[in-house]
Amino acid sequence: MGSSPKKTTLQRYLSQLQQHPLRTKAITAGVLSGVSDVVSQKLSGIQKIQLRRVLLKVIFAGGFLGPAGHFFHTYLDKVFKGKKDTKTVAKKVIVEQLTLSPLNHLLFMIYYGVVIERTPWNLVRERIKKTYPTVQLTAWTFFPVVGWINYKYVPLHFRVILHSVVAFFWAIFLTLRARSVTTLALAKAK
Numbered sequence: 001m002g003s004s005p006k007k008t009t010l011q012r013y014l015s016q017l018q019q020h021p022l023r024t025k026a027i028t029a030g031v032l033s034g035v036s037d038v039v040s041q042k043l044s045g046i047q048k049i050q051l052r053r054v055l056l057k058v059i060f061a062g063g064f065l066g067p068a069g070h071f072f073h074t075y076l077d078k079v080f081k082g083k084k085d086t087k088t089v090a091k092k093v094i095v096e097q098l099t100l101s102p103l104n105h106l107l108f109m110i111y112y113g114v115v116i117e118r119t120p121w122n123l124v125r126e127r128i129k130k131t132y133p134t135v136q137l138t139a140w141t142f143f144p145v146v147g148w149i150n151y152k153y154v155p156l157h158f159r160v161i162l163h164s165v166v167a168f169f170w171a172i173f174l175t176l177r178a179r180s181v182t183t184l185a186l187a188k189a190k
Helices: 005-019 021-043 051-079 086-098 100-116 121-153 156-189
Strands: none
Touching: 005 021, 005 156, 021 051, 021 156, 051 086, 051 100, 051 156, 086 100, 086 121, 100 121, 100 156, 121 156
């Protein structure tokens, strides 16, 4: 009796995650980011999917977000020796929210403006000055909860995956926000 195709796919994925954790997390982050961008393009009213944009988002997530998350979570577990008591979990969440979270959002906003949109640096810089604090403060309203769940209940090898799933929805928010701010900035510049 064979397994169902879904079970076989899940088993293969888990095997890859075990054998090649960095690669698997990077690919997962990239794929989820790409799908997220397709969704955000549709939600923002774009009729024809911009494949260049999707590919660039896949590259950013697969090349930076997945690997950065992998190494960050591994490092934190070494520093805190894998502890899951309340005090240790709180420390991990605070460290993440004061380091990786702001860095991810800043780099995403720069990358999105300069690389994806090809917006001049001076407009990207102005956008960041105006919107970065709001984006980061908004992230701090719910990402600490995600971090708490991640560090308290999720095994190390699944933490980047959970973050990538949450980032799927967060990226839709960031993309729609960045797009609306860019549209306003370009309209004012004309």
